[in-house]
Amino acid sequence: MKISWRKHLNTLGPLVGLIFVVVIFATLLAWKDVMDGREFSGETGVSFFASIKDTDFYGLKAFLGGANAKIVLTQTVIVALGALGMTVVIISGGIDLSAGSVVALCSVVGAQLLNTSWASPWGVVLITVAAGGVVGLVNGGVVAGLRMMPFIVTLGMMTIARGAAKWLGGNQTVNFPDTPLLNLMALHKPDAFFPLPYGVWITAGLAVLTALLLRQTIFGRYVFAIGSNEATARLCGIRVQWMKVVVYALAGLYFGLAGLMQMARLAQGDPTVAIGLELDMIAAVVIGGASLNGGAGSVAGSMVGALIMTTLRSGSQLMGWPNYFQEIIIGTVIVLAVALDRLRHRAAK
Amino acid sequence: MNPARFIGRILFATSILALPLLAADRPLTIAVVPKGTTHEYWKSIHAGAEKAKLELAQQGVRVNVIWKGPLKEDDRDQQIQVVENFMIRHVSGIVLAPLDSKALVRPVENAEKAKVPVVIIDSGLETDKYVSFVATDNLKGGQMAGEELGKLLGGKGKVILLRYAVGSASTELREKGFLEALAKFPDIKLISSDQYAGPTRETSYQASQNLLRRFGNEVDGIFCPNENSTIGMTMALRDIGRAGGKVKMMGFDAGSQSVEDMKKGDVQGLIVQNPLYMGYKGVMTMVEHLQGKPVEKRIDTGVVLVTKDNMDDPKIKDLLYPPLDKYLK
Numbered sequence: 001m002k003i004s005w006r007k008h009l010n011t012l013g014p015l016v017g018l019i020f021v022v023v024i025f026a027t028l029l030a031w032k033d034v035m036d037g038r039e040f041s042g043e044t045g046v047s048f049f050a051s052i053k054d055t056d057f058y059g060l061k062a063f064l065g066g067a068n069a070k071i072v073l074t075q076t077v078i079v080a081l082g083a084l085g086m087t088v089v090i091i092s093g094g095i096d097l098s099a100g101s102v103v104a105l106c107s108v109v110g111a112q113l114l115n116t117s118w119a120s121p122w123g124v125v126l127i128t129v130a131a132g133g134v135v136g137l138v139n140g141g142v143v144a145g146l147r148m149m150p151f152i153v154t155l156g157m158m159t160i161a162r163g164a165a166k167w168l169g170g171n172q173t174v175n176f177p178d179t180p181l182l183n184l185m186a187l188h189k190p191d192a193f194f195p196l197p198y199g200v201w202i203t204a205g206l207a208v209l210t211a212l213l214l215r216q217t218i219f220g221r222y223v224f225a226i227g228s229n230e231a232t233a234r235l236c237g238i239r240v241q242w243m244k245v246v247v248y249a250l251a252g253l254y255f256g257l258a259g260l261m262q263m264a265r266l267a268q269g270d271p272t273v274a275i276g277l278e279l280d281m282i283a284a285v286v287i288g289g290a291s292l293n294g295g296a297g298s299v300a301g302s303m304v305g306a307l308i309m310t311t312l313r314s315g316s317q318l319m320g321w322p323n324y325f326q327e328i329i330i331g332t333v334i335v336l337a338v339a340l341d342r343l344r345h346r347a348a349k
Numbered sequence: 350m351n352p353a354r355f356i357g358r359i360l361f362a363t364s365i366l367a368l369p370l371l372a373a374d375r376p377l378t379i380a381v382v383p384k385g386t387t388h389e390y391w392k393s394i395h396a397g398a399e400k401a402k403l404e405l406a407q408q409g410v411r412v413n414v415i416w417k418g419p420l421k422e423d424d425r426d427q428q429i430q431v432v433e434n435f436m437i438r439h440v441s442g443i444v445l446a447p448l449d450s451k452a453l454v455r456p457v458e459n460a461e462k463a464k465v466p467v468v469i470i471d472s473g474l475e476t477d478k479y480v481s482f483v484a485t486d487n488l489k490g491g492q493m494a495g496e497e498l499g500k501l502l503g504g505k506g507k508v509i510l511l512r513y514a515v516g517s518a519s520t521e522l523r524e525k526g527f528l529e530a531l532a533k534f535p536d537i538k539l540i541s542s543d544q545y546a547g548p549t550r551e552t553s554y555q556a557s558q559n560l561l562r563r564f565g566n567e568v569d570g571i572f573c574p575n576e577n578s579t580i581g582m583t584m585a586l587r588d589i590g591r592a593g594g595k596v597k598m599m600g601f602d603a604g605s606q607s608v609e610d611m612k613k614g615d616v617q618g619l620i621v622q623n624p625l626y627m628g629y630k631g632v633m634t635m636v637e638h639l640q641g642k643p644v645e646k647r648i649d650t651g652v653v654l655v656t657k658d659n660m661d662d663p664k665i666k667d668l669l670y671p672p673l674d675k676y677l678k
Binding site for chain 2: 058059062065067068071074075078171172173175182186187189190191262265266267268270272273274275276313314317318320322323326327
């Protein structure tokens with residue numbers, strides 16, 4: 001009974017964080033709206049509360065409005081998809097630094113396929129996602145086969161995939177004729193919450209599937225077991241190396257799909273996009289309560305973690321804060337989130 | 350999501366739609382979105398925007414200028430996010446220097462749909478859903494560079510073009526103009542035109558070093574199409590001891606380092622735009638549009654060839670040393 005309560009706290013923790021971020025920004029924006037209103041109308045002599053009545057809170061409304069929710073969700077799709085793959089890898093005790101480069105590579109693969117005459121839109125989707133899977137398969141194969149540190153292997157793959165993307169794109173962004181795939185990330189009706197881009201629904205659906213995979217299947221148990229203690233897992237009869245190959249390949253599929261979304265969003269394949277995106281994904285997973293030592297983490301937490309970062313960006317921009325301020329805040333939030341997580345765990349012991 | 354919150358959201362969304370009507374007497378809020386924020390070039394654009402704000406204030410038009418580049422320099426996806434977030438904020442208008450002529454098309458069209466007008470500055474965009482395009486005639490700038498380099502070389506020699514980056518419409522036009530002008534000199538041979546300087550001084554320095562390792566001894570003239578490529582290439586030329594006029598160096602934009610290099614004689618000519626005027630004109634055009642005045646769809650902000658001989662000319666001096674401190678505090 002007590003344990004299940006603690007388990008819920010672990011998923012709720014990040015959610016509380018997200019609500020906290022939203023409330024903070026809502027308060028700041030409301031305050032800014034009032035102050036701006038006072039300054040613009042020149043009624044500085046009036047009391048603060050009197051000017052609240054005359055404020056139209058346009059910043060606050062913009063932040064909490066459905067249109068912004070839609071934009072925030074759309075802007076989260078790519079990091080969230082990547083974070084799904086990264087969650088599985090990190091729970092298994094590994095790391096994948098090649099994710100950002102794979103996103104770029106797959107965006108170029110998709111764009112080049114769209115320039116061929118034979119690939120149907122569905123074919124493009126399948127091959128692009130599969131391309132990510134192949135890179136993951138290589139990552140996993142080398143990690144497992146040569147017993148190498150995933151950090152090193154994927155660090156190498158980060159540069160290899162980036163180079164491959166530039167090579168495949170002929171050192172250029174790759175443009176393609178209009179395609180229905182662009183609808184994946186298109187904001188039809190930018191002023192309203194619905195319709196949401198397909199990408200958002202796909203991400204939500206995959207998040208549920210991945211959560212089920214990790215929590216309800218033997219595969220998921222094995223991933224947690226390997227991440228908690230690899231040696232014990234091996235003694236228990238889990239084929240650890242084989243599992244690693246599957247884990248990295250699975251993550252690659254997610255990165256491939258993220259690349260497809262990136263391509264749809266830019267309406268081109270861009271070999272230089274998503275530099276450092278893997279760090280955003282890792283941050284999302286870690287904010288979501290995962291441990292880089294493996295064996296802990298949740299899909300729900302990672303999704304909330306990704307949303308927290310996008311919300312921070314959106315709120316900071318509405319506040320009119322400069323970029324360096326945003327970067328400092330996001331960095332601080334990452335460290336704080338993990339620190340709180342550690343404290344919670346210590347308290348639980 | 351519970352139904353009450355859902356209805357609340359819809360109410361918010363509709364109230365946002367009604368905002369432009371309510372906000373008639375608010376000061377205009379104009380977002381200026383550069384490609385990045387670290388280049389001096391963009392600081393001049395920023396100064397120009399502030400200059401417009403000051404002048405408008407004197408005319409009694411209150412304008413709020415918000416200066417915001419992509420969180421990561423030169424990252425297309427991040428620039429799209431910035432444009433989208435300004436659209437949500439319902440600023441009065443966006444003045445945008447698009448990082449890519451295609452990738453930014455949809456965000457700009459979305460903004461137009463959401464009734465947020467966009468003025469494009471600096472680099473072109475492949476749509477017509479904008480108010481006006483305020484920029485240098487980059488093709489002409491590139492042609493001027495090619496003609497000047499041809500003259501400097503006496504019509505013969507080996508030339509390198511170090512390109513800037515893929516998908517950047519402004520520099521691609523300069524490169525195209527340069528090659529067009531160079532084609533008029535049959536005895537000039539282009540020995541490399543497929544290398545890219547990349548977004549920072551460091552990347553362009555490396556690309557230049559690699560190029561010169563291969564062609565350093567045979568090259569006679571070089572053209573670089575923007576600030577950081579010019580600076581990086583000049584540094585690399587100095588390293589191998591072929592600066593100071595042994596290799597004729599033509600650059601673009603008046604970064605303060607490039608101007609120093611020209612004084613020393615390491616750079617023979619710079620094609621200089623007027624970014625301050627571009628920022629100024631961008632904001633002015635947006636305000637005129639918002640006031641319901643007709644505006645030109647294409648506004649040329651001019652280019653000048655600056656050499657050691659004319660760099661002390663007062664008019665040129667204002668271009669080389671834009672009075673940034675006057676407008677940026």
